[in-house]
Amino acid sequence: MAKKILIPGDLISETPLKMKETIVQDGKTYATVMGVYDDVKKSFLPLESLWFPGRSDIVIGIVESARLNSYGVDLNSLYKGIVISKYEETKFNIGDVIEATVRELDETNTVVLQYPKLLSGGKIIDVRASKIPRLIGKDNTMIKELVEGTHSMVKVGMNGRVWIKGGDINLATEAIIKIQQEAHTSGLTNRVKTMFQQANASKGKGKVEEEVEQ
Amino acid sequence: MQKINMIKSEYLRGLVAKGMREGLRDHFSYRDIKLTNKFIPNAEGSTHVELGNTKIVVGIKMGVDSPMPDRPTEGNLQVSAELLPLASAEYEVGPPSPDAVEFARVVDRGIRAAGVVDLDSLFIEEDKVWTVFVDVYVLNFDGNLFDAATLGAVSALNNTKMPRYEDGKVIRENMTGKLKINNVVTSCTWAKIDNKLLLDPTSSEESIMDSRLTIANDKDNIRAMQKGLHGPFTAKEVEEIIDKTFEKSKNLRQIIEKTKE
Amino acid sequence: MTAPKDKPELMKNGKRHDGRSPEDLRNIKIEAFVLNNADGSAYIEWGNNKILAAIYGPKEALPKHTQDPERAVIKCRYSMAPFSGNEEHGSSRPSRRSIEISKITKEIFEHVILVEEFPGSEIDIFIEVLQSDGGTRAAGITAAAVALATAGIPMIDTPYAVSVGKVGKDLILDMDYIEDKYSDADVPMAICPRTGELSLLQMDGILSPDEFKKAFSMVKKAGDQITKLQRNALQSPYQKTMDKYSKEV
Numbered sequence: 001m002a003k004k005i006l007i008p009g010d011l012i013s014e015t016p017l018k019m020k021e022t023i024v025q026d027g028k029t030y031a032t033v034m035g036v037y038d039d040v041k042k043s044f045l046p047l048e049s050l051w052f053p054g055r056s057d058i059v060i061g062i063v064e065s066a067r068l069n070s071y072g073v074d075l076n077s078l079y080k081g082i083v084i085s086k087y088e089e090t091k092f093n094i095g096d097v098i099e100a101t102v103r104e105l106d107e108t109n110t111v112v113l114q115y116p117k118l119l120s121g122g123k124i125i126d127v128r129a130s131k132i133p134r135l136i137g138k139d140n141t142m143i144k145e146l147v148e149g150t151h152s153m154v155k156v157g158m159n160g161r162v163w164i165k166g167g168d169i170n171l172a173t174e175a176i177i178k179i180q181q182e183a184h185t186s187g188l189t190n191r192v193k194t195m196f197q198q199a200n201a202s203k204g205k206g207k208v209e210e211e212v213e214q
Numbered sequence: 215m216q217k218i219n220m221i222k223s224e225y226l227r228g229l230v231a232k233g234m235r236e237g238l239r240d241h242f243s244y245r246d247i248k249l250t251n252k253f254i255p256n257a258e259g260s261t262h263v264e265l266g267n268t269k270i271v272v273g274i275k276m277g278v279d280s281p282m283p284d285r286p287t288e289g290n291l292q293v294s295a296e297l298l299p300l301a302s303a304e305y306e307v308g309p310p311s312p313d314a315v316e317f318a319r320v321v322d323r324g325i326r327a328a329g330v331v332d333l334d335s336l337f338i339e340e341d342k343v344w345t346v347f348v349d350v351y352v353l354n355f356d357g358n359l360f361d362a363a364t365l366g367a368v369s370a371l372n373n374t375k376m377p378r379y380e381d382g383k384v385i386r387e388n389m390t391g392k393l394k395i396n397n398v399v400t401s402c403t404w405a406k407i408d409n410k411l412l413l414d415p416t417s418s419e420e421s422i423m424d425s426r427l428t429i430a431n432d433k434d435n436i437r438a439m440q441k442g443l444h445g446p447f448t449a450k451e452v453e454e455i456i457d458k459t460f461e462k463s464k465n466l467r468q469i470i471e472k473t474k475e
Numbered sequence: 476m477t478a479p480k481d482k483p484e485l486m487k488n489g490k491r492h493d494g495r496s497p498e499d500l501r502n503i504k505i506e507a508f509v510l511n512n513a514d515g516s517a518y519i520e521w522g523n524n525k526i527l528a529a530i531y532g533p534k535e536a537l538p539k540h541t542q543d544p545e546r547a548v549i550k551c552r553y554s555m556a557p558f559s560g561n562e563e564h565g566s567s568r569p570s571r572r573s574i575e576i577s578k579i580t581k582e583i584f585e586h587v588i589l590v591e592e593f594p595g596s597e598i599d600i601f602i603e604v605l606q607s608d609g610g611t612r613a614a615g616i617t618a619a620a621v622a623l624a625t626a627g628i629p630m631i632d633t634p635y636a637v638s639v640g641k642v643g644k645d646l647i648l649d650m651d652y653i654e655d656k657y658s659d660a661d662v663p664m665a666i667c668p669r670t671g672e673l674s675l676l677q678m679d680g681i682l683s684p685d686e687f688k689k690a691f692s693m694v695k696k697a698g699d700q701i702t703k704l705q706r707n708a709l710q711s712p713y714q715k716t717m718d719k720y721s722k723e724v
Contacts, residue, residue: 003717005709005710005713005714005717007624007633007705007706007709007710008587008623008624008629008630008631008632008633009630009631009632009633009667009668009669011669021629023589023629023631025631030631030669032589032629032630032631033624033627033628033629033630034624034625034627034709034713036713036717046627047713048515048624048625048626048627049627049629050533050627050628052592062221078532078533078534078535078593078596080535095221097221107544107594108595109535109594109595109596119221121221121224122221122225123221123222123225124221124222128627129627130627163221181716182716182720184713184716184717185716185717185719185720186720187720188720191720253525253605254525254556254558254559254605254606255523255606256523256558256559256560256561256606256607256608257558257559257606260558267511269510271556271605273556273557273558273559273605274558275557275558275563275564276564277563277564294557294567296556296567298601298603299531299552299599299601300510300513300516300527300528300529300531300601300603301510301512302512303512303531307552345564347557347558347564349556349557349558349564349567351556351603351605353510353527353603354510354511354512354513355512356511356512384563386561386562
């Protein structure tokens with residue numbers, strides 16, 4: 001079998017390899033989280049892992065505090081976001097949902113954010129961070145499928161949060177749950193496409209539910 | 215209470231205004247209910263309750279104690295509730311929070327007021343009576359603990375075995391007797407959100423509700439009520455809630471009866 | 476404790492009171508991903524034990540003075556429900572026993588979790604014993620390891636635990652409550668299966684050095700079975716969908 005599901009402590013290779021979520025001990029490489037090891041591609045895809053902020057990661061946050069010169073932003077993770085007001089034009093209120101880019105992570109687990117943009121209305125869904133790459137898909141294929149199939153606006157945060165607005169929000173939610181549950185399987189993009197075709201056929205072509213009014 | 219962000223609350227309020235809610239339910243229906251009795255064979259009685267994603271275990275233990283001085287011939291009933299820290303990120307290790315205390319007291323009140331347990335049957339001898347310990351353990355929190363716990367407690371009491379008391383010792387081997395039950399009580403909890411009434415609120419709905427009303431009733435009468443939070447109810451709303459509660463509680467009583475031995 | 480005359484016959488013709496051979500485990504069932512509020516969770520039925528394990532974190536360690544700037548702080552709470560035993564109603568306050576078990580459990584996971592990846596944070600491990608029948612600490616540790624893996628918390632290994640007891644001259648694996656109550660020794664151990672290292676070792680009673688060696692080898696042997704059950708619990712939710720769709724590509 002080319003693909004194997006590993007658990008923490010399982011041997012990946014008798015030789016030292018540099019891969020995410022693995023550890024090298026005595027010259028051998030071991031998995032540290034659950035993941036799928038592909039013996040042919042020599043790749044390890046974590047199934048359950050946590051987000052570590054990387055420079056220029058796009059995140060979706062919720063403004064949770066406002067100080068004189070900064071905003072505190074919840075990122076659904078260990079790391080707290082901060083937007084420094086003097087660098088930014090926009091003013092925010094507590095409870096606002098924003099999209100922003102990671103500038104840096106400091107030693108107090110604070111993520112300095114830049115280019116914050118307000119996302120008004122819609123709905124947010126918290127997703128396991130390890131499923132986000134699959135939700136975006138190779139060359140954005142999955143996210144394109146999601147937008148075309150539901151006519152929703154979708155923003156994906158690497159921190160494990162998705163914002164959806166407009167179009168068929170319920171269908172988009174279901175699709176995101178499906179992608180999360182089946183992230184480790186092949187042919188998923190096609191199955192999601194089929195899901196949309198069936199859903200849209202059953203409610204009549206071109207007709208999309210109106211967004212919930214505020 | 216669960217933290218909720220503005221966008222989520224706007225979304226939920228939007229649904230409520232249209233007569234909808236998450237999980238494809240209407241405002242007057244319960245989530246799926248599943249009761250599993252004898253979940254803890256070591257306990258004298260027990261029930262595992264699933265109300266949607268709310269999961270609770272109720273365990274019953276019998277012990278021998280002195281009666282209350284003002285009721286020397288009656289057994290004791292003690293209802294405790296634990297909001298276990300594994301049930302929600304908001305629950306903390308430590309002494310019971312005011313929420314946990316209110317929760318245990320409301321469940322206790324319904325069971326006591328409805329005379330569910332025949333306390334007279336728990337008299338052993340002078341200065342010795344049985345105490346019924348009802349422990350409500352919340353394993354996963356997704357709202358409406360009151361109704362879930364009342365269902366679990368009544369169902370567990372209905373399936374409780376009686377130990378024997380012989381020569382000053384409690385004998386738990388080969389229990390054949392059953393705890394004597396006189397009545398069945400259930401409760402219906404309603405949330406008021408933007409002047410709409412919703413039965414069986416989830417944790418997200420509870421976090422945006424203005425007020426909450428719990429009615430505990432048996433077949434014919436109201437047995438306990440508890441209003442919670444800052445918002446008021448009009449008399450008309452309360453009447454509507456009472457009417458609907460009597461209607462809805464029929465099914466709840468059936469669920470309990472079905473699992474009874 | 477109890478007068479010797481009450482002591483039941485624990486070994487008869489090489490079989491135990493429940494029919495097991497000395498080296499047999501009880502039936503064990505593990506289920507992963509069982510609680511949806513927790514970041515990780517597992518449920519284990521080990522004989523008549525019923526135990527839930529849940530993980531919250533890593534999150535900011537609070538109060539702040541508990542933070543370690545170099546690594547994650549592991550907090551563990553092992554507790555028993557007051558209705559979990561077949562005797563009288565228990566106390567809901569933590570006993571000295573529970574506090575000790577919480578501490579040794581925490582120490583096992585401080586070793587396997589890559590704590591230095593999460594400075595300033597805390598990881599909470601909750602172990603709730605709903606029904607107990609001897610060996611709850613071992614079962615709780617085994618479940619907590621699975622729960623940590625479901626939470627995506629990086630670990631160098633997935634540990635398991637089990638205990639060996641001694642009844643008269645016989646060493647018996649995985650004692651239930653009755654055996655534990657009347658045994659001459661109890662040796663709970665937790666093992667990191669990859670390296671075979673011990674991360675928990677306790678003992679009380681009487682045991683010769685040779686008996687310890689034998690007990691350790693019994694624990695290692697049982698580990699093959701326990702590890703397999705942990706692995707199945709973690710893999711099967713994924714394996715099912717993977718198999719279902721593997722042909723479609």
